[in-house]
Amino acid sequence: MKSHINVRNVVVALVALGLLLLPLYSAVTGNIFILTLFTRIVIFALAAASLNLIMGYGGMMSFGHAAYLGIGGYAVGILAYEGIGSGFIQWPVALAASALYALVIGALSLRTRGVYFIMITLAFAQMAYYIASGLSRYGGDDGLTIYKRSTFGGLIDLSNRVQFYYLCLFCLFGGVYLIWRIINSRFGMVVRGVRSNEQRMQAIGFHANRYRLVCFVISGTICGLAGALLANNTDFISPAGMYWTRSGELMVMVVFGGMGSLFGPVLGTIVFLLLEEVLSQFTEYWALIMGPLLLLIVLFARGGIMGVLGRFSRG
Amino acid sequence: MLVLVEQSLNGLQFGLLLFLLAAGLTLVFGIMDFVNLAHGSLYMMGAYFAATFVAWTNSFILGILLALGATLLLGIALEFIALRHLYGRDHLDQVLATFGLILFFNDAVRLIWGPAGLSLPLPAWLTVPVQIVPGVFYPAYRLSIIVVALAVAALLYIVVMRTRIGMLIRAGASNREMIGALGINIKLLFTLVFGLGAALAGLAGLMQAPILTVQIGMGENILILAFVIIVIGGIGSIRGAFMAAIFVGMIDTLGRAFLPDLLRMVLSSAAASTAAPALSSMLIYLLMAIVLVVRPEGLFPAAKR
Amino acid sequence: MVDSSGDPLLRVENLVRSFGGIKATDNLSLDILPGELHAIIGPNGAGKTTLISQLTGQLMPNSGAVHFAGRDVTRLPSYQRSRLGLARSFQITSLLPDFTAADNVALAAQAHDGHSFRFWGAARKEKHLRDAAQAALARVGLAQRGDVPVSELSHGEQRELELAVALATKPQLLLLDEPMAGLGVTESARMVALLKELRKEVTIVLVEHDMEAVFALADRITVLVYGRVIASGDPDAIRNNEEVKRAYLGEQHAVTSHG
Ligand SMILES: Nc1ncnc2c1ncn2[C@@H]1O[C@H](COP(=O)(O)OP(=O)(O)O)[C@@H](O)[C@H]1O
Numbered sequence A: 001m002k003s004h005i006n007v008r009n010v011v012v013a014l015v016a017l018g019l020l021l022l023p024l025y026s027a028v029t030g031n032i033f034i035l036t037l038f039t040r041i042v043i044f045a046l047a048a049a050s051l052n053l054i055m056g057y058g059g060m061m062s063f064g065h066a067a068y069l070g071i072g073g074y075a076v077g078i079l080a081y082e083g084i085g086s087g088f089i090q091w092p093v094a095l096a097a098s099a100l101y102a103l104v105i106g107a108l109s110l111r112t113r114g115v116y117f118i119m120i121t122l123a124f125a126q127m128a129y130y131i132a133s134g135l136s137r138y139g140g141d142d143g144l145t146i147y148k149r150s151t152f153g154g155l156i157d158l159s160n161r162v163q164f165y166y167l168c169l170f171c172l173f174g175g176v177y178l179i180w181r182i183i184n185s186r187f188g189m190v191v192r193g194v195r196s197n198e199q200r201m202q203a204i205g206f207h208a209n210r211y212r213l214v215c216f217v218i219s220g221t222i223c224g225l226a227g228a229l230l231a232n233n234t235d236f237i238s239p240a241g242m243y244w245t246r247s248g249e250l251m252v253m254v255v256f257g258g259m260g261s262l263f264g265p266v267l268g269t270i271v272f273l274l275l276e277e278v279l280s281q282f283t284e285y286w287a288l289i290m291g292p293l294l295l296l297i298v299l300f301a302r303g304g305i306m307g308v309l310g311r312f313s314r315g
Numbered sequence B: 001m002l003v004l005v006e007q008s009l010n011g012l013q014f015g016l017l018l019f020l021l022a023a024g025l026t027l028v029f030g031i032m033d034f035v036n037l038a039h040g041s042l043y044m045m046g047a048y049f050a051a052t053f054v055a056w057t058n059s060f061i062l063g064i065l066l067a068l069g070a071t072l073l074l075g076i077a078l079e080f081i082a083l084r085h086l087y088g089r090d091h092l093d094q095v096l097a098t099f100g101l102i103l104f105f106n107d108a109v110r111l112i113w114g115p116a117g118l119s120l121p122l123p124a125w126l127t128v129p130v131q132i133v134p135g136v137f138y139p140a141y142r143l144s145i146i147v148v149a150l151a152v153a154a155l156l157y158i159v160v161m162r163t164r165i166g167m168l169i170r171a172g173a174s175n176r177e178m179i180g181a182l183g184i185n186i187k188l189l190f191t192l193v194f195g196l197g198a199a200l201a202g203l204a205g206l207m208q209a210p211i212l213t214v215q216i217g218m219g220e221n222i223l224i225l226a227f228v229i230i231v232i233g234g235i236g237s238i239r240g241a242f243m244a245a246i247f248v249g250m251i252d253t254l255g256r257a258f259l260p261d262l263l264r265m266v267l268s269s270a271a272a273s274t275a276a277p278a279l280s281s282m283l284i285y286l287l288m289a290i291v292l293v294v295r296p297e298g299l300f301p302a303a304k305r
Numbered sequence C: 001m002v003d004s005s006g007d008p009l010l011r012v013e014n015l016v017r018s019f020g021g022i023k024a025t026d027n028l029s030l031d032i033l034p035g036e037l038h039a040i041i042g043p044n045g046a047g048k049t050t051l052i053s054q055l056t057g058q059l060m061p062n063s064g065a066v067h068f069a070g071r072d073v074t075r076l077p078s079y080q081r082s083r084l085g086l087a088r089s090f091q092i093t094s095l096l097p098d099f100t101a102a103d104n105v106a107l108a109a110q111a112h113d114g115h116s117f118r119f120w121g122a123a124r125k126e127k128h129l130r131d132a133a134q135a136a137l138a139r140v141g142l143a144q145r146g147d148v149p150v151s152e153l154s155h156g157e158q159r160e161l162e163l164a165v166a167l168a169t170k171p172q173l174l175l176l177d178e179p180m181a182g183l184g185v186t187e188s189a190r191m192v193a194l195l196k197e198l199r200k201e202v203t204i205v206l207v208e209h210d211m212e213a214v215f216a217l218a219d220r221i222t223v224l225v226y227g228r229v230i231a232s233g234d235p236d237a238i239r240n241n242e243e244v245k246r247a248y249l250g251e252q253h254a255v256t257s258h259g
């Protein structure tokens, strides 16, 4: 057996610990901003982890993942607007709507491969974007303010910063754990096998697309949860949040961290959003640095952060 | 009736602009197998260059020619510095790297020209309405866009179909090894094609500039439309791009013009005016989805690989 | 062992498949009997791989029919044919390169062990999958190599693994596309010995260029040229067939009479 103590795992453990203790730090130092920032980071990390499930393990390069953030968010926002404030209704609806959307567009998109798949997922997400812009009752282009966060019958108070943060963190850790179980299960082995060599998997008796589709739906559903969290975090939902550049950012987070590594997307999201935050404090023009950095990472550090850490682990 | 003629011409004009953008994209894609999201940035840069150079030189024509040259050079420089290292990489890498370039260009423009956006005023001789058929007037500028774009399309067709370099381009689109075997300097050919694509994108951007405001992010929406077009048309196919572009231009324009009235028959007025543009935009993506489902290789696949 | 009295296990009728202008399979008919080892030979480009692919479902024929165990499978996708008991190896090694040898075989066993919509338990810890994989690996002489990633196996080992993967699906009919391609002398000899064992258990269609191996192993031989069967029969008949000599054997292989 290989030793489990290596640079990579130590970093992951430290980051997880850091995330757990963050509210403590925030309370001691009185730094509320960092808690808000990290709530956002944790939510996006969940979205990135879900994208990694299909990109990294399933080989499906979806360029439309922001759609689920929007669908999950709109489910919460619309229900709240219509007077249904209970999270016990809002959240299952958010998950079900995301799953249904994933099922439909997945069934259609998976007929194509390669760059056509990238494009068709993008096109469907844009469609979702325009549908949202057309919802005049719910603010159209301008979006919809959510006046009251989801309620859970007094079990947990989402307006409480610390409670909300821990709920998000629970969802993230739960999501990553779920993904870990999935990728090592029978189902996960099949999905990864299909990514590795589809023809071979078909030849030994697997209906590749059926497994791909289920994986696609699971991923979309998890991302829909992130969408419900995000809507509660920003108290607002608008089509802009599902624009294609948002899907691009999610891809970047995954690749930053290391595609196909379990915790990579979490690290990638932390680094991406922190970098954005830090750079934008120095200069208004942070993308002047972020853009070329992305190019360099693609050119020279394909495994992302996890790949680099992995090199340390071996060396 | 008059409105229909006018809107159809608008649709044609928009479709031709889309074609200019899509042609470069589909050539680069077909030949280098390269997905270039930054193509929309070149469109934006064309518009910004035009607005700047026209203001500097005080001449519309001179400014536009300078802008065209500048976009061409920018495209070649971009290919030379960054993009050629991405040929042969998988599409995801290309998507991400050029996504980075979009971020870069947007902020570079904000830094240089500020966040407000520019306008490109037309010279007086281009603002007069022209009578195209008795009783139907159409703005001279829009008409000239149609003429210029058609001319460029025809030129492109001749270059691709009738010349040696076009032969190489077509050969490259269907069989990449073959042009290598012919002993052609592929690197040079790629740079050239990329420059050509950049110039076409720039041309589309600068021609659009007087109609819309010149602003950051203007290339992004239209880039996605261009991608939709090349996917519908079949990647690598100029003819497919042309047909699909006209089609998409028409749907988009006519949808925006007439859907509100149609929807008003079933919806309240306010709801209709929100829903109509959304619906007409959606129609395009719906069309693409249908094409991909029915014919995953596009309507006019350039070559069966 | 060969049962020539009853129905054939596989029946191919008037199969046609063309690529552009080329007819890679040209009105081809063929019977495979239960229990036999049936070799298919022919020059490069004769359409052997194309035929195998139509039998196992990677390619669809333009016309004609394929019956397997009494069932029309002509239009079935490959994964369904695998379920029915058709397994193949690929001429160009086709494995899961990011996985270990044992994973490759275990997945083949898993495909034939109920459905795989199980999302929770760790597949690598399922003992009967591991055991099945280990058995198939041992069968081809890779018992010690289970934990090695495919990309680190030698070419010869990868060819053996191809076979183990096919075996793990518990096939009724095994179609092997040039299993000895690229193997050295000792590796080839090992493969021949292995096939000699396997033929006792399973019906085999063997595409192979190594004539010595073919004549040593085959019950019957079919010769393909330009997608057509030019001869079919037992090894002696093929050896002495004038057309075969002219078209194929005569020019490139001096086949000795003791095989
Ligand atoms: N996918 C394909 N596309 C076009 N032609 C093909 C394809 N596959 C095989 N062929 C052609 O079909 C013929 C038979 O090929 P193949 O079955 O590979 O022959 P063999 O396995 O006997 O060497 C050859 O002429 C080959 O060029």
Ligand SMILES: [Mg+2]
Pocket: C048, C049, C050, C091
């Ligand atoms: Mg062959």
